[in-house]
Amino acid sequence: MLSVWIPGHPKPQGSKVAGRRKDGSIFMREANKAARPWRSVVIEALKPVATDTLDGAVRVHLHFSMPILKKPIPHPITRSSYDIDKLARSCLDALTIAGIIKDDSQVVTLIATKEYSERPGVRIQVELFEDFLERFWE
Numbered sequence: 001m002l003s004v005w006i007p008g009h010p011k012p013q014g015s016k017v018a019g020r021r022k023d024g025s026i027f028m029r030e031a032n033k034a035a036r037p038w039r040s041v042v043i044e045a046l047k048p049v050a051t052d053t054l055d056g057a058v059r060v061h062l063h064f065s066m067p068i069l070k071k072p073i074p075h076p077i078t079r080s081s082y083d084i085d086k087l088a089r090s091c092l093d094a095l096t097i098a099g100i101i102k103d104d105s106q107v108v109t110l111i112a113t114k115e116y117s118e119r120p121g122v123r124i125q126v127e128l129f130e131d132f133l134e135r136f137w138e
Contacts, residue, residue, distance in 0.1 A: 001125060001132070002004055002049055002100065002124070002125065002126045002127065003124070003125045003127070004045060004046060004098055004123070004124050004125075005121060005122075005123050006041065006042055006045040006046075006051060006121050006122050006123075006124065007119065007120070007121040008038065008041050008071075008120065008122075009038070009066075009067055009120050010064045010065075010066065010082070010087050010090075010091075010120065010121070010122050010123050011035050011038035011039075011082075011087075011090060012035065012082045012083060012086030012087050012089070012090060013035040013039065013086055013089040022068075026036035026060065026068070026076050028065040032112070035090055038090060039090045039093060039094050039097075042091055042093045042094035042098075042122070042124075043097050043098045046094060046095065046124070047098050047099070048063060048092060049100075050098050050100050051117035052097050053100065053101065053102055054100060054101050054102075054126065054128060055106075055107070056106065056129070056130065057106060057107075057108040057111075057128070057129035057130070057131050058101055058106050058107055058108065058126055058127065058128055059108065059110075059126070059127050059130055059137075060087040060091075060092070060107050060109070060110050060111070060124070060125070060126050061108040061109075061110075061111040061112075061113075061123075061124075061125040062088050062091050062110070062111070062112045062113070062122060062123070062124055063112075063113045063114075063115075063123040064084070064087050064112070064114035064115070064116055064121075064122050064123075065114075065115055065116070065117035065119055065120050065121050065122070065123075065124065066082075066115065066120055067116070067117075067120045068115070068116045068117065068118060069116065080092070084112045084113075084114055085112070087112065087114065087122075088110060088112045090106040091103070091122060091124060092107065092110075095107045095124070095126065098101065100126055101126070108129050109132070110130065
């Protein structure tokens with residue numbers, strides 16, 4: 001199993017926005033400008049542990065530690081905590097780009113959790129689904 005802690009402020013990879021170049025051609029870019037730098041941090045942290053690209057079904061657990069809110073509220077579910085599916089998207093793409101997996105379509109089990117912490121970042125765990133099943137049924 002691969003397990004990596006990546007410090008930093010997790011950013012979502014959400015919608016795309018269309019733009020037009022001077023020559024009239026259309027391009028797509030991330031709506032959230034912070035998505036690319038965060039994904040680059042994750043990719044760079046994953047590259048040293050990317051020995052062999054996993055082939056086959058994988059199980060991924062993403063545990064996001066979000067920065068503590070400046071103004072505490074009883075139930076810290078706010079727009080500033082981001083949608084967990086969009087947080088996961090940036091990490092799944094990073095796993096592919098870093099060469100941990102061939103494609104995020106290999107993910108058959110995805111567990112994504114988030115909390116608030118004084119140490120923001122993400123813990124990424126990846127394992128072959130077969131290995132997980134063997135441990136599960138022991």
